[in-house]
Amino acid sequence: TRNIDLAVVAGDGIGPEVVEQGLAVLDAALAGSDVKVSTTEFDLGARRWHETGETLTDDDLARIREHDAILLGAIGDPSVPSGVLERGLLLKLRFALDHYVNLRPGTLYPGVTSPLADPGEVDFVVVREGTEGPYVGNGGSVRTGTPHEIATEVSVNTAFGVERVVRDAFARAQARPRKHLTLVHKHNVLVHAGHLWRRTVEAVGAEFPEVTTDYLHVDAATIFLTTNPSRFDVIVTDNLFGDIITDQAAAITGGIGLAASGNINPDRTAPSMFEPVHGSAPDIAGQGKADPTATVLSVSLLLEHLGLTEQARRVEAAVAADLAERGDRVRSTAEVGRELAARVAG
Amino acid sequence: TRNIDLAVVAGDGIGPEVVEQGLAVLDAALAGSDVKVSTTEFDLGARRWHETGETLTDDDLARIREHDAILLGAIGDPSVPSGVLERGLLLKLRFALDHYVNLRPGTLYPGVTSPLADPGEVDFVVVREGTEGPYVGNGGSVRTGTPHEIATEVSVNTAFGVERVVRDAFARAQARPRKHLTLVHKHNVLVHAGHLWRRTVEAVGAEFPEVTTDYLHVDAATIFLTTNPSRFDVIVTDNLFGDIITDQAAAITGGIGLAASGNINPDRTAPSMFEPVHGSAPDIAGQGKADPTATVLSVSLLLEHLGLTEQARRVEAAVAADLAERGDRVRSTAEVGRELAARVAG
Ligand SMILES: CC(C)[C@H](C(=O)O)[C@@H](O)C(=O)O
Ligand SMILES: CC(C)[C@H](C(=O)O)[C@@H](O)C(=O)O
Numbered sequence: 207t208r209n210i211d212l213a214v215v216a217g218d219g220i221g222p223e224v225v226e227q228g229l230a231v232l233d234a235a236l237a238g239s240d241v242k243v244s245t246t247e248f249d250l251g252a253r254r255w256h257e258t259g260e261t262l263t264d265d266d267l268a269r270i271r272e273h274d275a276i277l278l279g280a281i282g283d284p285s286v287p288s289g290v291l292e293r294g295l296l297l298k299l300r301f302a303l304d305h306y307v308n309l310r311p312g313t314l315y316p317g318v319t320s321p322l323a324d325p326g327e328v329d330f331v332v333v334r335e336g337t338e339g340p341y342v343g344n345g346g347s348v349r350t351g352t353p354h355e356i357a358t359e360v361s362v363n364t365a366f367g368v369e370r371v372v373r374d375a376f377a378r379a380q381a382r383p384r385k386h387l388t389l390v391h392k393h394n395v396l397v398h399a400g401h402l403w404r405r406t407v408e409a410v411g412a413e414f415p416e417v418t419t420d421y422l423h424v425d426a427a428t429i430f431l432t433t434n435p436s437r438f439d440v441i442v443t444d445n446l447f448g449d450i451i452t453d454q455a456a457a458i459t460g461g462i463g464l465a466a467s468g469n470i471n472p473d474r475t476a477p478s479m480f481e482p483v484h485g486s487a488p489d490i491a492g493q494g495k496a497d498p499t500a501t502v503l504s505v506s507l508l509l510e511h512l513g514l515t516e517q518a519r520r521v522e523a524a525v526a527a528d529l530a531e532r533g534d535r536v537r538s539t540a541e542v543g544r545e546l547a548a549r550v551a552g
Numbered sequence: 553t554r555n556i557d558l559a560v561v562a563g564d565g566i567g568p569e570v571v572e573q574g575l576a577v578l579d580a581a582l583a584g585s586d587v588k589v590s591t592t593e594f595d596l597g598a599r600r601w602h603e604t605g606e607t608l609t610d611d612d613l614a615r616i617r618e619h620d621a622i623l624l625g626a627i628g629d630p631s632v633p634s635g636v637l638e639r640g641l642l643l644k645l646r647f648a649l650d651h652y653v654n655l656r657p658g659t660l661y662p663g664v665t666s667p668l669a670d671p672g673e674v675d676f677v678v679v680r681e682g683t684e685g686p687y688v689g690n691g692g693s694v695r696t697g698t699p700h701e702i703a704t705e706v707s708v709n710t711a712f713g714v715e716r717v718v719r720d721a722f723a724r725a726q727a728r729p730r731k732h733l734t735l736v737h738k739h740n741v742l743v744h745a746g747h748l749w750r751r752t753v754e755a756v757g758a759e760f761p762e763v764t765t766d767y768l769h770v771d772a773a774t775i776f777l778t779t780n781p782s783r784f785d786v787i788v789t790d791n792l793f794g795d796i797i798t799d800q801a802a803a804i805t806g807g808i809g810l811a812a813s814g815n816i817n818p819d820r821t822a823p824s825m826f827e828p829v830h831g832s833a834p835d836i837a838g839q840g841k842a843d844p845t846a847t848v849l850s851v852s853l854l855l856e857h858l859g860l861t862e863q864a865r866r867v868e869a870a871v872a873a874d875l876a877e878r879g880d881r882v883r884s885t886a887e888v889g890r891e892l893a894a895r896v897a898g
Contacts, residue, residue, distance in 0.1 A: 289743040297741070321778050323669040340707070345744040351751070355711035357744040361686070365701035392792070395643070397635040398691040398703040405697070425799035428774065432667050432803035450796060453771035457778035
């Protein structure tokens with residue numbers, strides 16, 4: 207038997223509700239196999255911060271590191287000043303655990319209604335850089351709160367950091383039928399960072415002669431995501447542009463209730479973390495209204511990352527089947543989870 | 553009689569074609585009035601750069617400054633390295649002439665097909681900051697081209713710069729029926745810049761008690777632009793976020809062939825500049841295929857800026873009437889221009 211030690215960060219708002227269903231589906235996927243999951247819950251998020259002032263201690267981080275993977279629900283609450291939990295907990299996990307590949311599939315499943323009139327077949331994946339760019343926190347302000355305030359944000363991009371994520375994206379493109387990679391940046395304005403990305407795609411591309419590439423400025427990318435999302439196969443982009451276009455990608459493929467993500471450390475020097483793209487949605491928390499599908503699809507990415515490919519496929523197939531048949535049935539979080547688990551158990 | 557000295561920068565690709573029609577419509581709008589336009593053409597863009605290595609000289613800039621306004625077609629050509637004309641010409645104009653309000657209406661005109669299945673009524677305006685943010689060019693790279701390269705881009709935001717554009721946006725919101733202002737930023741990650749924007753909206757908002765406000769992270773804004781664009785009235789945002797969401801806004805309202813913009817210096821210390829949002833589209837240049845509508849709508853913004861409100865309305869009404877009736881008739885650039893001019897002449 208193989209044992210998987212899973213760190214669970216249910217977090218705030220709807221986080222615990224969707225994670226509960228994600229774990230139920232995970233159990234269903236592994237039932238009868240020789241893979242066992244043991245979970246450790248980490249009490250992190252708004253409640254903990256209010257009680258202790260802590261976001262993520264060194265000890266928390268050390269204990270999380272001992273796990274094989276992390277399942278995260280959602281972080282954030284309006285009662286906590288903006289940035290505190292994002293920077294102190296969510297981004298701290300992504301940075302400390304070197305999650306340099308933030309993987310976000312954009313798939314329009316059959317049966318799902320897109321807000322686009324004519325979306326066509328949408329099946330791409332965004333490889334968002336996860337540890338650099340404007341997310342590094344190298345900003346500051348002087349004369350804060352005065353008419354002479356200056357606030358800066360520094361985007362830091364390294365050859366090391368860009369190359370490793372670009373190589374990962376090429377490898378993913380190589381493994382897909384269309385073998386196409388689109389770099390999204392803004393190199394006509396952000397010339398230094400942009401040219402580093404561009405040169406890197408060119409250089410690494412030489413190692414992947416079968417992969418075709420093109421380039422879009424981020425503004426143009428939002429146009430094509432609206433008018434012709436089928437054109438995308440693999441997109442590689444920086445941390446901030448990836449944040450923006452993956453929310454748009456979620457919107458055109460049925461909403462953030464369905465959008466999964468993996469914060470992946472491909473070198474496996476630390477556990478990878480799987481989380482729905484959506485936030486904590488405090489307005490509907492505790493009401494059993496949240497759709498756990500994004501979390502369940504994140505569990506599929508988790509299984510794949512752990513090499514449990516067959517189980518990953520079964521979870522994704524269960525979601526696909528559910529989406530194909532759900533129509534506008536209103537179901538609770540638990541009902542969706544139960545039905546998905548039943549489909550996975552088959 | 554009033555004389556208007558207009559600087560014309562036709563630029564590259566389809567620029568000259570669309571500008572020709574824009575000027576024809578401008579003439580039609582002023583025919584029979586006591587307002588006369590004299591134009592000075594400035595030879596700027598790819599051709600000039602190839603011939604002389606110049607993008608925009610001090611002398612060009614000094615002569616442009618003497619005009620009442622600028623009409624710009626499009627800048628950029630694949631034969632020029634990325635960033636050279638953008639930074640050296642287009643952005644240099646915006647920065648040097650202190651175009652701190654980059655005004656970009658997002659209007660879905662009746663008769664125009666949106667790629668959204670159910671767009672609803674879309675009628676908002678984006679007030680994009682034009683002289684700060686990550687566009688300031690304060691980036692650099694060290695160990696360039698080596699595996700140890702570090703490339704940075706610095707977003708610079710000042711209380712002075714943010715306040716003036718926020719105040720302009722509030723004034724525009726105040727003048728509109730819905731009186732609503734949405735700040736778009738990413739203050740949970742870009743905490744320093746973001747909090748400056750946030751505090752500024754709060755402070756200036758106190759002067760506009762009738763204007764309601766809300767806030768969206770830029771990623772969430774792309775979702776609402778997809779699922780519910782009717783919710784927007786006035787959006788105020790930073791230079792880069794404004795670049796991104798206005799292309800998306802163009803996409804949902806019929807494409808960049810229709811998207812107008814004004815680079816406005818509200819203090820009138822230098823001429824404002826009006827330009828279509830689209831680029832130079834070298835692939836269709838010289839073929840009479842480009843839609844001059846975005847340029848004509850930019851001429852309407854130009855007229856409004858010059859206080860020629862009645863003429864501005866007539867130009868916009870001509871475009872609206874044309875859009876309502878165009879169906880899928882294929883017309884050349886000149887045909888569209890001619891028909892619009894005829895409508896304006898009435
Ligand atoms: C909550 C926030 C810090 C986060 C991000 O910007 O990465 C979120 O928007 C996401 O996409 O996971
Ligand atoms: C060409 C480029 C520099 C420009 C910008 O980024 O502002 C364009 O995209 C625009 O929106 O006018």
